[in-house]
Amino acid sequence: MIRKLKQIIGEYYPGFLYDETTSPLLWVFHKVLSRVQMTGEYIEDLRDLSRKGIVVHALKNSSQLNALILWNISKREGITRPVYCHGINMILWQPFTKALRSLLSLFFYNPYKRKFLKEITKQKQTSVIYLRGSEFIGSNYEKDPLLELISAQKELDVPIYLVPQLVTYGRRREKKDKTLIDLLFGEVENPGALRRIINFARFSKMAFVISAEPVNLKEYLDKQRGSSLSPGTVAYLLRRKLIEQIDEEKKAIVGPVLKSREEIIEIVLRDPQLVTFMKDMSDQENKTYDDIFKQSKKYLYEIASDYNEAYIGIWNKVLTWLWNDIYDGVVVDKEGLARMRNVAKKMPFVVVPCHRSHIDYLFLSYVFYHNNIQLPFIAAGTNLLFWPMGHIFRKSGAFFLRRTFRNDILYGHVFSQYIKVVMQEGFPIEFFIEGGRSRTGKMVMPKYGLLSMVIQAYREGACDNLAVIPVYIGYDTVIEEKSYLKEIGGGKKELEKTSSLFKSRKVLRKRYGSVYMNVGEPILLKDYLRSHDLPMEEMSMAERQSFYRKMGYEIVGEINKISVVSPISLVAAGLLCHYRRGISHDDLMSLLDEFYDYLAHRKVRFAATFANKEKALIEALNRFESLGQITRMGPEEDEDDELAETIYSVEDDKRMSLEYYKNNILHFFVPLSFVANSILSTTDDDIPLSKIVEDYSYFKRLFRHEFIFDDTVDDMEEVNNILSYIHDKGMIVGHDIDGEAWIEVKGRGRTLLVPYGGLIHNYIESYWIAMRGTAYLKDKKRQEKDLVKRIQKLGAKMYKKGEISKAEALSRLNFQNAVKFLTEAEILKPEGDEEDSRKDARTFSLTDDKALMESLRHRLFKFM
Template identity: 30%
Template structure:
């Protein structure tokens, strides 16, 4: 069966809009779509608002408060919740945890020993016993206070009914096309939830995280479909007056951003998670930790994931069902603030006024939300599978039938990246992502509407060919979908040139639009890296010889780039040889490349790729498809190059006295300043390259590769590893040679050519001069601190 046929027979979508859940059957016609669309609009328009129809508003609220039909939420699938005394019962179960009681006993005993050693206690056993009991009671009171702030308070069913109504009112004001889910996935999820309820097992939802709306959409879907609401892990930064208590009663579990060395707090969190999973309460945490400011998935955060895995690995919990979740938006409410943060402005602390000021956004039309659920899987089975695989590596993963510490870390990482891969697998590409991707991967200042529609159709085909999913268009014309996407993106992101024969659009804010482009890059990462590797030769232009590259040279550059971006993107686990062969085959089938193969010696009639050439047909059409893949990856290559070049700032000046350490955060800030200077002077093609998040990831990779060495003193400081440190000439100027410069040059080979970039000597001098100029500020600041310390 062809992929195109599979797409036409995919399961229908369900849209949740206010009180209405509408089934969109597969294969329905455009006229039906329009009728359904009109009906949805009517539903939105007639949803009672207090100002326009106060009596109707109170009537609708009353339906939720009293519980009519599905609103009653009387028998959700899962562990019982929303009854008086729920919180006290939960706290009592956590407090009685054997692990928590042992920790309290251990800390109390150790404190008695310390006080005795310091002479604060006599040798009298009765006095020691009394002190021990005081300490234990005090620690139990501390734990009780921790739990009061941490445990979600699912006490009142009337509250959750009202909360659902208010949440849908707010969400449908902003996302006027509602929340869409797959009927097939929802039916499967309900069946698994019913089975889990019988076994008293929890479903652990692990969603992607792009917006605070993620919390709301997940709870709305669970409520509307009759599933027990999950307890959702949330950072204490959101626990501000009025909003914090409201969210805690709706399922939020407040935890600190950092536990530090607080053993009691860490054990309390573990005991609470154990209790939830032991009693079959659904649970949710965001696999990326914080919200993605870039639009693509972030590397997994292992904090809460470690607690979940330890619950099952230790045997305290028999099993838990893992359910990766993808949440996609036509437009993310917070994108404006994300861009401000990524350009170097400090993140603003959440507060009530900012929350209330968001009300203006609620009157905008931001399109729809698409939530997709990967098929859930058993955590216990996953751990056992990893255990069986580990027998091939004795002593490293398991030893004498038990997990080693290294083994636990490896399994945890494998689990984290599997979840991310599952999320990518079910993610839906939204219309705004399609339009944003096309606009940012075309040469020229702007694009006509007919060309934009053609390239969106081409991109949809490529997404489907890769096994990806395009948002359900209800068989509408592509031109209609594009027009709606442009409307949602708005003139602040995509402008329209007036008074032209054809509507022509251009990127107004490329930085912000890149957020939506990044939602598609995971589908094409292998092809993008392959084309960037070929660019080292293809950028020379001219005759056919410069459009041909040996497989050996290509593999070397693609391998280098793959390692460079190993923490930035999620790659298939098949390995470099198979991944590169897969990408080349796809590009060949798409008419982008020509591959020359030679027979392999031996009995098997196999062939080996020897050279790769840009297909003549692709050259005739202006390299548009080849360029598409390059444009996807070039901003990230630029950011890595900027990160590598900025490391030259860590070279101490000739008159520096003392150790060569600089503050890590301040150095990254100066790297961003360097990037802005290089961009405005023409030595950097993409302003997205100064993205704070991408630069931070680059520095993490440099640390993993041993290029920079970190230390805590008390803030994080960094210096160059000795074998990576460049030299200065007799005048004290940085020299463009050495291991670090060669590393940056290898990255630069795959960079997009710029207006100044071909004059290598001049660029080398100018870039090095700017690096020294910007870096000098760091060493001056460091010298000032040392001078102040001496005084």
């Protein structure tokens, strides 16, 4: 009787999963489940694993919902579907008749005693297991699934792939303080069934699945062969490994447990180092400790972030709409982001992007959010503390620092201690090493303040290791273009304020092309410091400053290296490098081909649109024309074919706009531009190599405040690399004269070098104008602001007279950098504090060394 009943009922288990067409509840929930995303790389990995072996999905905690999500994604993406969930009761999701049989079958069959997981795995079926805990009662017969899988693997030729799976609903950080809801419905880390369903209902559109590194069980057991470990111990170690991998993935996404702002402030104020400093300061300045303490607390309330997940969700919706409305595309470095995620699993990290626009703050966090990387705490200037944006930025993870605090020692110590505590807590930090936004489109020389604080915090034990990650962000068009041009032209910088928000509505009426992001190689601080012979503890102050400078330049050098060449930037370079009023379409395309070949030789990163190069360049030209930045003159209808051609020209008042985008990629051309200008500075075709190297070194000194140079490559090596390239292009040949290396310019070599030289000619002209402008100091000292203003007016006169050819040479920022060079060259004698933000803080007078002055003027003039 019982045997016959067993045969009628059959062997069915609560863990079985069936097609949703036979399950009413699955059919109803299919649309909701289909919202959960898994990125393409993980899907491809699962497909590949399914072809090579048997996939077993491993969840950290038991969950019907998470098992259904894995099943739904597998069905949706054409991956081998799990047919069985070990230890997870799926009766609710089974067809009625099969659910009834599963219930009745439990009287006769026990999946754990029968080792059903082992049997179904030997049949090469995919399954789902969980690694700890159960949300259901009545699992008395439950056995370790890993023991069954280990046993199955020993009887299989193909490997079993255990894939740790993290299913997460949104990006909410776990908070330190537990609420009543946590106690009743389970914590965020391990929610109860009801809380999980509520979370999924609220955040299903933000839910996603991440696969951690799979474990090849065959290889894992092979490594254990010969050891004295029992199967139970092997299973325990394997479980711990899988759980650690899931936890690492979660840490990479949401970060560590979040303490409140008040708690972070309290930790900073109670730090022994800061307490000692405050006590010493109260003694030295004859103030009470309470007064110093209150001032420190006031500073911290100005500085500290107040991260709130709700604001992140709002930003996500706003920015998704904004990007779609103003940008044509967002192009991100997926491989670089994957490297960053791997780093985030192992250690805290600091993101150091270039700074081109206020959009940078928003864009980077948005990319991290959508690529499952924990959001950083962002260093922002106090200029962004205006209402209401200051409040919103603070709630979104921003912390604030003053432009300078050299004269406020207490503020500096408090801020440094805040950085240290943020790092101790394991939160990533983002700061812009250039200090402010680049108004020129090229990298600004690095500032070392925040970098030195981060390194100091690491040295004081804030974390075991730290990754510093350079990031490039670039735009086809920056939304602040007009304000940048105004500042470069000598206009006053506009302060950020609430009224600017209303003006920004104009931004929404335009399209700004594409945005690009690339990730550089992480600098692991432990290894980086170890590679230096002298420990930082033994460095003098001067040696430390040199160390910070070296690291700062390596970071900005890496950002330059990973920057993207876009069609916009390449076309801008082609339109500005020649010396005529206009250029024909054919000549421009030929020139851009030359530039493209050189960049390809340097193995730079091109925008994806270069897959169809001609189309991309034409679209860039059309964009410039539609914005009124260039003028196109086409052939007349009845014009002779010999005369019919299209001409492009750039009006004087538009050249500075194109200069910004040319500067985005100028650093790639700088070495060749230096060599080209050296060759073009003489009419002789035979030129000694020593002359070119000498000129190259001179340009590096002259433009040390303009361009980032690679100090790991000496000048001779760099020059030889350039000469090798132009030799292969047929522009020069090399030969010896009396044992000395010379080059000879051949054929059209000089003509072909002119555009390369022209790329930096506006900088040469800017410095020549500044050199001429030192005449304003013959009779009296002048304040820096007044001197630069007079130099700019002189430049305008020289341009009108035809003494200089490039309107973009009239850049206030170029003149400021030229003043720095002339000061270092001891042509100008400064008085006052260079670091003082007030432009009237320093005055300049002229050197008495007339010979030095004349020598520099003569040297520079030969490149004009």
